[in-house]
Amino acid sequence: MRPTKRSAQLLAAITIVLVSFVSLRAQTDTPRPDGWRGLVLNVSTPDDAIRLFGPPAKDKDKTALDPVRPLSWLSDKYKQKVFRTLTYKKLQGFKQVQLSFHENKLVLVSMEAPNAEFEKEWIDPDDLESLFAATFKPHRRKYKSKLPPPAEFQANEPAELQKDDYDYWYDMIAVTENSFIVAVADNYKYIDGLFESRDTKKRKEINARGTRYPGYVSEIEIISRTLASP
Numbered sequence: 447m448r449p450t451k452r453s454a455q456l457l458a459a460i461t462i463v464l465v466s467f468v469s470l471r472a473q474t475d476t477p478r479p480d481g482w483r484g485l486v487l488n489v490s491t492p493d494d495a496i497r498l499f500g501p502p503a504k505d506k507d508k509t510a511l512d513p514v515r516p517l518s519w520l521s522d523k524y525k526q527k528v529f530r531t532l533t534y535k536k537l538q539g540f541k542q543v544q545l546s547f548h549e550n551k552l553v554l555v556s557m558e559a560p561n562a563e564f565e566k567e568w569i570d571p572d573d574l575e576s577l578f579a580a581t582f583k584p585h586r587r588k589y590k591s592k593l594p595p596p597a598e599f600q601a602n603e604p605a606e607l608q609k610d611d612y613d614y615w616y617d618m619i620a621v622t623e624n625s626f627i628v629a630v631a632d633n634y635k636y637i638d639g640l641f642e643s644r645d646t647k648k649r650k651e652i653n654a655r656g657t658r659y660p661g662y663v664s665e666i667e668i669i670s671r672t673l674a675s676p
Contacts, residue, residue, distance in 0.1 A: 633661030
């Protein structure tokens with residue numbers, strides 16, 4: 447039976463929709479260091495985010511930013527109440543995602559990742575490079591210490607730390623042309639008495655992969671370099 451003109455038009459329309467969907471899905475899933483899930487730093491607007499993810503759980507205007515790890519590279523601009531922040535719950539595999547905008551352009555993506563001690567799906571620090579198409583380097587936290595300038599950090603920071611420097615928490619940092627990406631790695635060291643606790647056993651299970659960087663990622667921030675000091 448030969449298809450009618452109407453059925454041929456319908457088939458063509460369905461094909462166009464499917465191709466468009468696949469193309470959009472590919473764009474939103476493509477890793478990039480200056481964006482996330484179809485949003486791009488310094489380009490995307492709050493309306494773009496709402497089109498992609500729907501209405502947020504919270505929408506606050508004229509607020510300051512509250513980075514999990516405020517890098518010494520940032521200027522004091524982030525402390526000013528000039529930002530609009532959209533907060534989403536349980537979005538794209540993350541427990542919470544905050545999208546912050548300045549002058550209607552995206553400048554910060556802050557994500558709370560799954561807790562590996564209680565959830566099956568979590569982010570390994572070794573997977574960050576493939577997730578964001580960027581080179582990450584570990585950084586040991588030091589009280590009141592400042593990072594070297596971004597270019598120097600990128601060129602000279604070692605790719606691995608001393609074994610004990612990974613204990614408790616450390617940061618994975620990427621420097622790219624338009625962004626800084628900071629991931630907080632949780633490698634808490636439990637101290638037991640005579641018997642090994644459930645927490646210690648779980649931590650050993652997490653680190654049993656034998657990967658380069660221990661622990662799991664608890665927070666990720668993608669920060670526009672427009673917030674950096676001159």
